[in-house]
Amino acid sequence: MANKTYDTPKLDELESGPWPSFVTGLKRLAADKPMIAGVLGQLEQSYTDRKGYWKGGTVGVYGYGGGIIPRFTELKDADGEPQFPEAQEFHTMRFIPPAGMHYSTQTLRDICDMWEKHGSGLIALHGQTGDIMLQGTTADQVQECFDEFNEYGFDLGGAGPAVRTGMSCVGAARCEHSCCNEQKIHRMLINNFLDDMHRPSLPYKFKFKVSGCANDCMNAIERSDFAVIGTWRDAIEVDQSEVQAFVARKGRQYTIDNVITRCPSGALSLTDDDQLEIDNSSCVRCMHCINVMTKALSPGQERGVAILVGGKRTLRIGDLFGSVVVPFLPLRNHEDYERLLEIAQEVVDFFAENALEHERVGEMIERIGLPNFLEAVGLEVDPNMIREPRSISYVRMDDWDEQAEKWHQRQQESAAS
């Protein structure tokens, strides 16, 4: 017997045009999957009424408190019967992809086969926090589906007030700008906090994201509570013959307009014989000149990461960027990685104990002030943490001498090491 399908005149209009159409995909699935036929019916209703018709609920697997996004239809007739009974339930399972979102096709095919068996066949690659979103299954399939994926090597991601699935850029796998081992950092951080991911018990969500350089392809500073950004501390590497080749190819005017004067801190200058001079102590490591002159310029050799804490969007006090709490952490050896993990642990622990309900870490810092936060998580102050010093005079400073002494001591220690 052929599956029941519903007319979708509005959605049909999204099948024309040059971009691949998700509607065509849904229709293909609907031939075998009654759930998707029902979803198409409900989605068409949404397009007609301009209203969403899903509500949440509670669906989970044994041992975990999160990772599944339950959806039940709200479209019921006068007798309380679902208008599209095939799509009464339409739950999403969030699975964590390999760091950097690399896949062997064998793995993708296996995911498809498993999802064909247990779910609707609809997959989003990827959700905004990086998860593989297996969209559309019923509560009675969830445990069996999870078990099969889990035995295969995939784990559920985060949902609710929990550590969320992390993201890292393509990084060292295929990018010459990479200043760190993004995948290693990503896996180390996330896999350390699996308990806080699988059993949601934080005040609110907590996201880690890793970008290998200041281009921040993972949008970590704006979209994560704990952003790890690759950077370097020594001089930009310059191949002057490639600089000359660039100028010869593109012209002096172009080089001046698009490289030299675009340096945000005025650290670049082009000599009369087309050599690039860089005042590295003024360089803010923004990446622009390196992005443009990919052959001539590279990040320096003394590489590591900066950590920015507190990025988030809108709810509740408005948009916040992450702000610098560690300007530079070298990652040369096991101890350095341990230190990164220790900082993350301190931040998550302090957040867990001190944030108000539904408060992100950035909002907590705004409430208590950065100096208190730094002291609580055991980080030293640094002028790289601010745009400019205090302009408001309302502050207690009776421990000024003690604080100044701390600074001098740290300066002496770093000069000695």
Next chain:
Amino acid sequence: MAEAQTQPRRPIESGTPDPFPHMHPTLRRNFGLWKYHDRPRPGVLHHVSHTGEEVWTVRAGTQRQMDLATIRSLCDIADEYADGYIRFTIRSNAEISVADESKVEPLIKALQQAGFPVGGTGPSVTMISHTQGWLHCDIPATDASGVVKALMDELHEEFINERMPNRVHITTSCCQINCGGQGDIAINIQHTKPPKIQHDQVANICERPSVVARCPVAAIRPAVVNGKPSLEVDESKCVACGACFPPCPPMQINDPEHSKLAIWVGGNHSNARGVPSFHKMVVAGLPNNPPRWPEVAEQVKKILYTYRDNARDYERVGEWIERIGWVRFFEMTGLPFTKHHIENWHGSRAKLNTSAHLRF
């Protein structure tokens, strides 16, 4: 049932999988050894390693919400041309890498024939990052995949070509929680009316103190309505943000007529040149008009092409506006400037002009 449940299986908490078994062998061998890259044509990145090895990556747009046949067709192509490896970007583009330059053109053709546009690199309009919308979210005021499909049809030529001053990231979000992220151009729906409360359901469904706590402007307070515990909203204070709706669905915020689309510009997550920036609202009140949202597409294209025709090389949308100034931006785009463009939230005075720097 009871017997089957006596020994439930414990999960293997494996977390994030190791990417190395999933990486193309050329990427694996040259991990951390890449020297430079260039772009031989739109949609193709060419990376050269210090070892002398090279790799060409072809980037293709997808619909993000993919059916099995679509994913399997990508796998077929990756198997035939790229030894069975593929990766995805943060904006749901597929990337297939080959170590042999002669495979690039056939790979591009295979992707195009299978319906995947090739592009999205360099100064182009890449795939729109988006949310779940009516397809799966529980609080959306509009759709996501449909809006994106409609817009990417309109912007297809800008995806397959690199003819913008710099890259353009577009995002969409189906509520103000803004899961879609920051964009050079962001299209987000905006509620414009306070929630409508179904008072008889509040006590059964909502934890009232946590709903009160969520309100950013303290407009919600406990009340007794028709003898039952409920909540009330001071409508003069309400900013229609919708934050009360997720913990309390009887406070319905979505409204087919009064939920309107707004366009924001100048969001940029990169630190290249300037520091990262949030997008700013420039136009609001656009109708939520499925299935093709033509009014939104028209405004987006107006802003996009004004940017393309006037910005200098490497200027992102926000940098272009910073140079020409907002006076000129509103003049060039013909968009109205209203009192709603003036921030009145936390820290808003920092956004006012406190100088005699004026533009006419």
